[in-house]
Amino acid sequence: MFGPEGPSLRELAVQALSSVEHGYDLLAPKFDHTPFRTPDAVLESVAKALAGTGPYxxxxxxxCGTGAGTETLAGLCRRSVTGVDFSAGMLEVARRRIRPAGGPGVAWVRGDARALPFTAAFDLVVSFGAFGHFLPGELPVLFRQVHAALRPGGRFAFPVLAPPRPTRPAYWALLGFDAVMRVRNALWRPPFVMYYRAFRLGDVLGGLRRAGFAVETAPQPEFGRRDDGSPRARLVTARRLSPPPAA
Structure with missing residues (x-):
């Protein structure tokens, strides 16, 4: 699961007993050598799907973490791209590894996604693999923040993988992981919020609509379909309506 350049079990244990922010500060130097980094195939599929919807x-x-998605975004935007994350360690790695030569300008901002310091500043917002760090009750705030950061008509896009079936070992592995995290957070402070099964597509789509988005989903054909014919991965695209919804 982890190569020789990845974190040791001891390092992962220390991270898991830290806060989310400090845990990712610790993991940052080796993050790109873990399975937690979004695979290139997912980034490329999203870029391909969004390429025909611009220009941005x-x-x-x-x-943004260490900036893998920011690099993808730079291929879609003409003027600027910004990566925002609350881990200073992750941002430091991103600054070192992404040094643009030509193309859009790149900026890095340390901040909380639940309190973004932007208003009508972007045409496109993307996110990859971060939603497990938000409790279900925090998603309405998150979606309102993204809505405010977008210009009217701007898009919020992110991939969603289909959950494994109960007949698959991965289903039980994720169920067990979430159970361990709940026990950990009941017994240890500060909490480390990371739940794989809390981000439910139906609830997410409804939350986006209530935040003032027109929402579409499309299969990502590169990842095929499950036995029942449903796609293994979808791209959610939420377009900001104007004016914003009443508070």
């Missing part, structure tokens, strides 16, 4: 001037990578 300014983009935001929400919870």
């Amino acid at each position: 001037q300014d983009g935001l990578d929400l919870c």
